[in-house]
Amino acid sequence: MKPSAATLGMGVSMTVGYGTLYYSFSILAPEIAREFGWSQSFVFAVFSIGLLGGAVSAPIIGRLIDRFGARPVLTFGSILAAAALAGLSMVQNGWQFAAVTLAAEFVSIAVQYDAGFAALAQRHGQEARSQITLVTLVAGFASTVFWPLIQWLLTMMTWREVYLVLAGLNLVLALPVHALWPSYRQPPVRPATNAAGAGRPPVVSRRPQLALMAISLSAGGFVLSAMGASLLVLLGDAGFTPAIATLAGSMIGPSQVAARIIEYARRGVLSPPVTGLIATGAIFLALALLFAAAIFPAVAIVLLFAVFFGIGQGLTSIIRGVLPLHYFGTAGYGRTMGTLSGIRMVLSAAAPFTIIFVNEKLGISAAVGCLLLMGAVGLAAMIALSRLAPLLSQETSTN
Known part of the structure; x- marks a missing residue:
């Protein structure tokens, strides 16, 4: 398109x-x-x-x-x-x-x-x-x-x-x-039904997908919010100079943009769940590298962290929009997005204070370990979500 x-x-x-x-x-x-x-x-x-x-x-x-x-x-x-x-x-x-x-x-x-x-x-x-x-x-x-x-x-x-x-x-x-935005509103797409699930209320039938999506996106939101507010502090406490910390931070943006360009160019190749796995996997790998850098502060490790974190951050913004569309279609899309965002933003608001508090009380390894744990939760939930089928018929589901 x-x-x-x-x-x-x-x-x-x-x-x-x-x-x-x-x-x-x-x-x-x-x-x-x-x-x-x-x-x-x-x-x-x-x-x-x-x-x-x-x-x-x-x-x-x-x-x-x-x-x-x-x-x-x-x-x-x-x-x-x-x-x-x-x-x-x-x-x-x-x-x-x-x-x-x-x-x-x-x-x-x-x-x-x-x-x-x-x-x-x-x-x-x-x-x-x-x-x-x-x-x-x-x-x-x-x-x-x-x-x-x-x-x-x-x-x-x-x-x-x-x-x-x-x-x-x-x-x-x-x-x-x-x-001036067009006022056209698409008619809702009905979820698919089968003999086992006929007559089941949509809210009940979509609960596993919605719960796993909320867990993964909220865990990712916690990580992104915490890193956005405290990255330079964490890198400084890990032993990196301000120049290296700034260099690492500056590499996140280009990596984010590059990931989005590739996603736009190759959008028909990978399904939204696979893109979600790449996004959460990249964030988890980045946090593992940051944890390693906190123990062994090598410049190459922290720069590699920045690249993978930028990839994960760039794709996370996209999957926030395409995963609900893939699994639930356009019916009630605004409500679904609002519910997911409400949960995610509660954790995002608490993240900067939480990570700085842990860093001050328990040290850099504990703070990054907390982020790594949240990254693992987000990845695990995305893996489970990717194994569930969209609640749309084959004719209307998206790839």
């Missing part, structure tokens, strides 16, 4: 969604803490609590997408995201900051991958895999674009004015894409 202008536009809007509501915080948080005299730990704790707001809103937004279609949810999401970012520019105390941050993360789900994937599934049905991959490929540059952009803006204006610019980007770039 050739890339459409609408899909490329969705990739741009997802870039804006992640760049303004997620990646911006790591750059602006020190500026906020400095102005108010707060500790950075307080500011990041507020952000972590805000992520839990996304866990609460994900199932709600998923149901709204199923009921009303993706276009109105995405459109109002852009407007509310802009309002929340503008609100951050006007906070005057800690309570206001906490309340507006929670609101911003609550609405962020409506302008990020979960809503975007649902929009693609409604429009393209079982053929949405290539479109989902393309969107993740474009939006994968969110940090690459927004980190230097925000740093550059801070040389000319205050953090409050930067938030106003970020609000404007949601209105100027993301809102038109969402407002």
Whole structure:
């Protein structure tokens, strides 16, 4: 399937969604803490609590997408995201900051991958895999674009004015894409039934697949969230210099993009479960290499870790969207994505604090060992999931 202008536009809007509501915080948080005299730990704790707001809103937004279609949810999401970012520019105390941050993360789900994937599934049905991959490929540059952009803006204006610019980007770039998104909604695909399972309620029949999917994606979310927040700290405590740690971190991005390009080019070759096995397997192997590097700090090992981790991270964003489509089809896709995201985001919010706490109390080996255990759980659940059949007939199942 050739890339459409609408899909490329969705990739741009997802870039804006992640760049303004997620990646911006790591750059602006020190500026906020400095102005108010707060500790950075307080500011990041507020952000972590805000992520839990996304866990609460994900199932709600998923149901709204199923009921009303993706276009109105995405459109109002852009407007509310802009309002929340503008609100951050006007906070005057800690309570206001906490309340507006929670609101911003609550609405962020409506302008990020979960809503975007649902929009693609409604429009393209079982053929949405290539479109989902393309969107993740474009939006994968969110940090690459927004980190230097925000740093550059801070040389000319205050953090409050930067938030106003970020609000404007949601209105100027993301809102038109969402407002013009086709309103077409595919009719739901009925799950296949057989003699043994005739009459069984869909919720019951899909429970094993949904549970294993939730376990694997949530374990992966824990690892990705923890590594995103604490990688440089962990590498430093493992004995690597800041230069080597930065080099390793910089290799993750290109590896992530390369994995997504290969997935887009070869999307018809491997089934979504096999792609899921590659993603979780790459993350597990990367964490095993990081554990080895914590014991024997060799540069080659940590660089190899970065490559495999980037591959796993790049493919994980894709399987979040294509696995529910593969196993359950388009019927109730928004609700399914919301349920999975809610569970995943609870663990993701707890991950940075948990790993830093373990690292401080028990040491680097224990912290990486905890991550390795979560990686093993994610891989084991994916192996079990790959052995289960999709709940669709052969005529409608995806490859």
